[in-house]
Amino acid sequence: MFPELNSILSISPENIPQGQFVVLSDRSGDASFLIHHFLSLYLRAGCKVCFLGLVQSFSHYSAIAQRLGISLPQARERGQLVFLEGLKESLGELLLEDVGPGEGPLDFLRCPQSDLRSLFAFVRRSVSKGVEWGPPVLLVDDVSVLLSLGVTVGALQDFSHYCKAALCRELKGNMVMLVRVEEDEEEEQSSELLLKALSHQCSLALHVQGLSTGYCKDIHGQVEVCWRGGAAPTAGFQQQKKLFQYKVHDKGATFFARGTSSAIL
Amino acid sequence: MAAPLRSGIGVGSRQDTRAVHGTSFQKKSRGKLVSIPGTRPSVQNGQLLVSTGVTSLDYVIGGGLAVGTLLLIEEDKYDSYSRMLLKYFLAEGVVCGHSLFLGSARDPPEEILQELPAPVLDDIGCAAGDEGQAKLCDSEGEDSMKIAWRYQNFPKVQTALAASSRFGHYYDVSKTMDPEMRQASKCNTFFLPDELPLKSEAEPSTMNAGYRALLRSIQNLIHREGFDTAAPQNKSRNILRIGLHSLGSPLWGDDICCKESPSDAVSLTSFLYGFRALLRSSLCVGMVTVPSHLIQNRAIMGRVTKLCDTAIALESFRGSERETNPLYKDYHGLLHVRQTPHLNCLVCEVPDTKDLAFKLKRKQFAIEPHAAVDLLVRQPPSEPPIEPPTARRGRPVRDYMCNCKSCSPSVCAMQPGSGRGGVGGGGELLSDMAGI
Numbered sequence: 001m002f003p004e005l006n007s008i009l010s011i012s013p014e015n016i017p018q019g020q021f022v023v024l025s026d027r028s029g030d031a032s033f034l035i036h037h038f039l040s041l042y043l044r045a046g047c048k049v050c051f052l053g054l055v056q057s058f059s060h061y062s063a064i065a066q067r068l069g070i071s072l073p074q075a076r077e078r079g080q081l082v083f084l085e086g087l088k089e090s091l092g093e094l095l096l097e098d099v100g101p102g103e104g105p106l107d108f109l110r111c112p113q114s115d116l117r118s119l120f121a122f123v124r125r126s127v128s129k130g131v132e133w134g135p136p137v138l139l140v141d142d143v144s145v146l147l148s149l150g151v152t153v154g155a156l157q158d159f160s161h162y163c164k165a166a167l168c169r170e171l172k173g174n175m176v177m178l179v180r181v182e183e184d185e186e187e188e189q190s191s192e193l194l195l196k197a198l199s200h201q202c203s204l205a206l207h208v209q210g211l212s213t214g215y216c217k218d219i220h221g222q223v224e225v226c227w228r229g230g231a232a233p234t235a236g237f238q239q240q241k242k243l244f245q246y247k248v249h250d251k252g253a254t255f256f257a258r259g260t261s262s263a264i265l
Numbered sequence: 266m267a268a269p270l271r272s273g274i275g276v277g278s279r280q281d282t283r284a285v286h287g288t289s290f291q292k293k294s295r296g297k298l299v300s301i302p303g304t305r306p307s308v309q310n311g312q313l314l315v316s317t318g319v320t321s322l323d324y325v326i327g328g329g330l331a332v333g334t335l336l337l338i339e340e341d342k343y344d345s346y347s348r349m350l351l352k353y354f355l356a357e358g359v360v361c362g363h364s365l366f367l368g369s370a371r372d373p374p375e376e377i378l379q380e381l382p383a384p385v386l387d388d389i390g391c392a393a394g395d396e397g398q399a400k401l402c403d404s405e406g407e408d409s410m411k412i413a414w415r416y417q418n419f420p421k422v423q424t425a426l427a428a429s430s431r432f433g434h435y436y437d438v439s440k441t442m443d444p445e446m447r448q449a450s451k452c453n454t455f456f457l458p459d460e461l462p463l464k465s466e467a468e469p470s471t472m473n474a475g476y477r478a479l480l481r482s483i484q485n486l487i488h489r490e491g492f493d494t495a496a497p498q499n500k501s502r503n504i505l506r507i508g509l510h511s512l513g514s515p516l517w518g519d520d521i522c523c524k525e526s527p528s529d530a531v532s533l534t535s536f537l538y539g540f541r542a543l544l545r546s547s548l549c550v551g552m553v554t555v556p557s558h559l560i561q562n563r564a565i566m567g568r569v570t571k572l573c574d575t576a577i578a579l580e581s582f583r584g585s586e587r588e589t590n591p592l593y594k595d596y597h598g599l600l601h602v603r604q605t606p607h608l609n610c611l612v613c614e615v616p617d618t619k620d621l622a623f624k625l626k627r628k629q630f631a632i633e634p635h636a637a638v639d640l641l642v643r644q645p646p647s648e649p650p651i652e653p654p655t656a657r658r659g660r661p662v663r664d665y666m667c668n669c670k671s672c673s674p675s676v677c678a679m680q681p682g683s684g685r686g687g688v689g690g691g692g693e694l695l696s697d698m699a700g701i
Binding site: 030032033036057059060063064067087088090091094095096109110111112144145147148149150180182183189190191214215248249250251252253 | 310470471472477480481484531534535537538539541542543545546563564567568571572607608609610611612619
């Protein structure tokens with residue numbers, strides 16, 4: 001959990017907004033540090049968390065969460081966290097091994113061009129259990145890897161729409177999705193389309209970008225925070241944007257206005 | 266990705282809790298892990314690292330390859346240097362006694378294995394001594410720096426990128442490895458034409474039959490030989506090095522090299538996802554070369570890169586205009602670091618400079634920050650005329666340089682008049698020295 005980002009977004013573990021759909025995205029940068037922020041934030045706030053970790057192993061998330069002061073194995077034992085380790089679950093499906101009856105959450109990998117019904121059913125099941133915890137939260141790291149596994153943009157849009165309806169509307173919870181976009185901008189790519197579609201649905205978007213001038217040791221990139229619709233702290237209809245530069249540390253990240261990095265001043 | 270190190274071996278988790286309750290000054294012991302030959306724990310995040318076989322490449326990617334991760338090499342045009350790197354990677358495995366797996370679709374794997382370079386094995390110290398630059402790095406330059414004293418405090422990276430000499434070996438590319446030595450290590454191969462019947466019934470899947478056969482064969486090997494971290498721990502553990510040559514080329518039955526919008530765009534990425542899953546749960550380390558210049562759709566290459574952990578690209582000068590360009594006369598090509606892994610930590614320390622070039626010497630594949638960039642940006646613009654040396658006498662040279670320690674040298678050097686020993690600035694520097 002990065003306190004600076006919390007104050008930018010005016011969120012705190014004691015004060016979690018409800019029904020928020022957050023889209024994290026990056027282009028020529030790496031926004032995955034933000035997913036760790038949101039994971040530790042919601043766990044600290046006592047929410048019921050369903051985490052779809054599709055790109056890294058559980059121990060990776062757990063090691064980072066430990067640095068941020070949260071123990072994922074404990075949260076998992078207590079039933080607060082439901083963790084789907086995509087790498088582990090997918091192997092049997094990709095190799096078309098025979099598993100027992102019943103649908104696995106990732107059985108869409110068996111046949112190309114199928115929908116994500118089973119994954120949604122998994123999410124639905126896991127957030128409906130554990131009423132003693134706060135409002136449910138779904139985190140996905142990251143959605144765009146599903147494109148690499150043959151899921152279409154349409155199916156992903158359906159999935160996010162269903163999740164939004166179930167979590168943000170019905171259960172008054174929250175949802176965070178990470179989309180990683182390839183660097184080439186000229187073509188209309190599927191990840192670009194996906195980002196557009198999700199940005200259209202979301203209430204808060206954080207877009208990470210590398211510096212246009214290239215790699216820098218002291219400024220890792222810039223993040224554009226964009227509130228949409230009624231989600232803005234100053235209520236209004238227009239979307240409100242803020243731009244920050246950031247630097248990721250060992251145990252957190254600092255955010256500062258453009259050009260005010262400690263390396264420059 | 267601590268899978269192999271922490272939960273997998275079962276050393277980490279219990280000790281961690283003890284460390285929390287006890288004093289904070291407990292020595293971290295890593296149990297049996299360090300006893301695997303050819304590995305060392307990372308200084309940054311405690312990951313178990315193995316060498317790529319090229320010491321300066323290890324340095325560039327942050328100390329070495331973490332066990333359980335995948336290195337992607339984007340091939341150069343004629344696949345000569347990327348193939349060399351693959352051979353170094355395998356040869357290092359042979360020298361360290363690791364098991365090997367080599368998958369290929371074009372050249373029979375046995376042929377590649379026969380071409381492995383011979384290690385320079387007299388003594389590790391001697392091996393470093395052979396390479397003047399490597400020694401320069403190690404010995405801190407205590408006595409050898411009489412003449413070039415001005416450069417004493419310059420970062421050592423500038424001469425040659427070399428990590429610790431204990432880890433990784435040097436190879437003589439003019440000789441091939443002794444067959445006896447090669448056969449001492451367990452080596453498994455996968456040659457696609459042998460494994461796959463030409464006509465196979467199409468199963469509906471996201472992955473094509475060739476990749477699926479390859480993935481299954483790797484999985485079987487890992488289970489059979491006990492490389493997975495879930496295996497019983499009483500056996501002595503070893504590392505499996507997996508090298509896959511030219512993945513994505515048409516010979517693997519992939520059409521991403523042929524068409525802009527291939528019908529089978531997700532085969533390679535699905536394979537890499539499955540491969541990543543296998544690596545993460547076992548004591549394996551992978552190296553994959555991909556002919557990226559053949560892949561028509563750049564978006565696919567972007568996804569491939571994201572599914573690998575470390576990604577570097579080789580750009581050879583062979584056949585390009587740069588071969589004859591005097592700026593590049595010392596090098597054989599450029600090396601781009603596309604991606605470094607974030608493992609178990611939010612940040613990953615990488616070397617400052619990203620302008621790297623490589624040259625293949627007889628006993629060393631050297632990767633260095635290339636001088637061409639220095640020459641281009643350090644050459645001051647012609648506007649400020651160089652003052653006569655008398656006017657500048659006594660003024661410290663340091664004044665001409667940007668003093669902020671944090672801005673990168675290339676940025677500083679862009680400012681006019683900041684020549685520090687480059688082409689234009691050389692005159693001043695020499696005259697200053699003469700003045701003193």
